[in-house]
Amino acid sequence: MTYTQPQLPYPSDSLAPAISQETIDFHYGKHEKAYIENLNKMIQGTEFDNEDLEDVIKRADGPLYNNAAQAWNHIFYFFSFSPDGGGEPSGELADAIRRDFGSFDKFKEEFEKAGVSLFGSGWVWLSRDQDGKLFITQEPNAGNPLRKGLTPLLTFDVWEHAYYLDYQNRRADALKSLWDIIDWDMVESRY
């Protein structure tokens, strides 16, 4: 099976100033493209060929896992944004955030803190378990909570390539800016 890179549902200049067009063109246009190309090369002839990408992430190891997870994580990340995003979640997800973190502001604070304190490259995730309980986890490198049996809802990419062109070393500012473009309808649909 050949995996293809979906076109983003918004123009690459439409998330500025949170994420500049230049960053999207490099990050989605070049980094993500390379992960998918590597995945397509590596998966040929393996037991994972023809499997759903989520199953590959759950079971593969080494370079195949790294490229499969990076391919999936970036699509998940970029499809969490909208030029009309921001604001707050509603419905069951909003209730669960209040229940498990105290308030939406407390959740944002904990999520940002997890992203800022993750050493090196990786991802911070909001996920749910089978009972709907919410968890914030830090995952190094390509890490994905599907490996832990959790259902991912939202992620921030904290690799330097995600923010260095726009924010240089200011990871905290980069993460804070993302709240302005979150597509909460999408995150709620994942919950």
Ligand SMILES: [Fe+2]
């Ligand atoms: Fe990235």
